[in-house]
Amino acid sequence: MKIIVDQDRCVASGQCVTAAADVFDQRDEDGIVVLLTDTPPEDLAADVHQAAAVCPALAILVED
Amino acid sequence: MTIHEAPAYPMARASGCPFDPPPKLRELQDEAPLVEVQIFGRPAWLVTRYAEQRKLLADPRLSADVTTSGYPSPTGTPPKSDGGVGIGFILMDDPEHARLRRMVTAPFMIKRVEAMRPGVQKIVDGLIDDLLAGPKPVDLMEAFALPVPSLVICQLLGVPYADHDFFQQNSKQLIKMTATQEQRATAHGNLAAYLDNLVGEKLDNPGDDLLSGLTERIKTGELTRQDAAGIGVLLLLAGHETTANMIALGTLALLEHPEQLAVLRETDDPKLVAGAVEELLRYLNITHNGRRRAVLEDIELDGQVLKAGDGVIFPNDIGNRDPEVFPDPDVLDLQRDARRHVAFGFGVHQCLGQPLARMELQVVYSTLYRRIPTLRRAAELDEIPFKHEGAVYGVHSLPVTW
Numbered sequence: 001m002k003i004i005v006d007q008d009r010c011v012a013s014g015q016c017v018t019a020a021a022d023v024f025d026q027r028d029e030d031g032i033v034v035l036l037t038d039t040p041p042e043d044l045a046a047d048v049h050q051a052a053a054v055c056p057a058l059a060i061l062v063e064d
Numbered sequence: 065m066t067i068h069e070a071p072a073y074p075m076a077r078a079s080g081c082p083f084d085p086p087p088k089l090r091e092l093q094d095e096a097p098l099v100e101v102q103i104f105g106r107p108a109w110l111v112t113r114y115a116e117q118r119k120l121l122a123d124p125r126l127s128a129d130v131t132t133s134g135y136p137s138p139t140g141t142p143p144k145s146d147g148g149v150g151i152g153f154i155l156m157d158d159p160e161h162a163r164l165r166r167m168v169t170a171p172f173m174i175k176r177v178e179a180m181r182p183g184v185q186k187i188v189d190g191l192i193d194d195l196l197a198g199p200k201p202v203d204l205m206e207a208f209a210l211p212v213p214s215l216v217i218c219q220l221l222g223v224p225y226a227d228h229d230f231f232q233q234n235s236k237q238l239i240k241m242t243a244t245q246e247q248r249a250t251a252h253g254n255l256a257a258y259l260d261n262l263v264g265e266k267l268d269n270p271g272d273d274l275l276s277g278l279t280e281r282i283k284t285g286e287l288t289r290q291d292a293a294g295i296g297v298l299l300l301l302a303g304h305e306t307t308a309n310m311i312a313l314g315t316l317a318l319l320e321h322p323e324q325l326a327v328l329r330e331t332d333d334p335k336l337v338a339g340a341v342e343e344l345l346r347y348l349n350i351t352h353n354g355r356r357r358a359v360l361e362d363i364e365l366d367g368q369v370l371k372a373g374d375g376v377i378f379p380n381d382i383g384n385r386d387p388e389v390f391p392d393p394d395v396l397d398l399q400r401d402a403r404r405h406v407a408f409g410f411g412v413h414q415c416l417g418q419p420l421a422r423m424e425l426q427v428v429y430s431t432l433y434r435r436i437p438t439l440r441r442a443a444e445l446d447e448i449p450f451k452h453e454g455a456v457y458g459v460h461s462l463p464v465t466w
Contacts, residue, residue, distance in 0.1 A: 011162070011169075011414065012166070012169035012416075013418060013419075014172070014173055014174040014177075014419045017174040021174075026175070030166045030169050031172065031173035032166075050403065053404060056408075056409070057122070057411070057412055
């Protein structure tokens with residue numbers, strides 16, 4: 001699994017952090033997405049896919 | 065598009081079904097994902113299904129700017145563009161929308177909102193103490209549902225809570241679809257002047273709050289004072305009215321579904337509470353007038369062409385009841401996974417305050433029914449006044465006792 005995030009598209013809804021806090025974080029100054037790891041362990045796959053599905057800006061791409 | 069025989073939007077709810085979308089919306093959803101409706105005698109597209117709603121709301125070829133040709137105004141009258149204080153970036157397109165929105169995203173990030181949770185719990189507990197010590201029956205809207213989010217947003221923005229009667233009344237008027245354009249303009253003018261004055265005070269004496277943060281941006285020239293006041297109007301309005309209605313309408317829905325209320329009352333699992341909040345958001349859809357957009361360039365979808373200049377309406381109430389996504393969509397089931405709902409909208413305009421709204425609702429729903437386990441309605445369901453005419457749905461009052 002590999003994750004790519006697009007900080008320009010991100011609207012800081014924070015839903016990725018709620019879905020997978022071990023993988024996604026937010027920049028202190030404006031809440032924009034920060035990737036903690038781009039290759040998380042497989043047991044987080046469901047949470048990561050949930051994060052991508054609820055991102056309103058379609059800013060998270062997951063390659064399996 | 066042709067408007068002959070196209071049904072008029074919005075449609076009425078069925079009597080006796082205050083939590084369900086209008087039956088006509090279900091009929092149209094069964095018919096097609098994109099249907100033609102008319103609004104104030106003008107044609108518009110209605111997007112009835114979840115997948116198409118998400119796809120189009122994320123499409124930059126649709127504009128949220130009310131001054132774009134074809135924008136389906138919910139009140140039928142084009143907004144006045146007098147160059148005065150607006151209502152923030154909610155009715156703007158990128159890149160200006162994104163530039164302004166990013167100035168106020170930080171206070172709503174997950175860790176900052178989590179840091180506010182103990183303070184919100186204290187507010188909720190204090191208001192419940194007052195309820196229990198006071199007379200009954202009591203109007204839950206007035207005594208609890210409105211004060212909780214109003215106190216929280218006042219603290220966050222740096223607005224004196226003592227002014228709550230003023231901003232609550234003007235907010236109510238501003239989003240009342242049956243108010244005249246003059247009445248809405250007056251309410252907006254009152255709020256705009258109030259926020260402009262507050263911004264002025266904070267320019268001289270900044271504190272540790274969101275509006276003071278904006279004054280820093282004014283000083284650096286990134287933001288005009290008018291835009292700062294406009295953002296203030298937006299956040300104050302959206303920060304109290306919506307959550308208040310979710311608290312009161314959610315409580316009423318739970319009282320009508322006692323087996324679901326019992327699920328909340330008997331749990332101390334924060335995950336279950338969080339899931340229950342998502343399901344109540346999916347089920348209730350208090351923003352029941354649909355998101356509105358105008359098409360900037362032709363879009364082909366499902367064999368239809370949305371032409372530049374067409375208006376498009378996205379009723380999230382029926383999108384969130386799409387059986388393709390949510391099985392048995394009309395059933396309130398707090399234990400289902402409802403996290404993909406579009407109650408906060410979708411695309412770049414999705415609700416900025418959603419982490420705060422979620423946290424407030426989690427605190428309220430996990431506290432109120434545990435501390436007042438015998439809470440019940442003090443009026444018949446058909447005596448309760450619903451906000452059919454509001455841009456935000458809910459109840460005007462909710463008499464309860466215990």
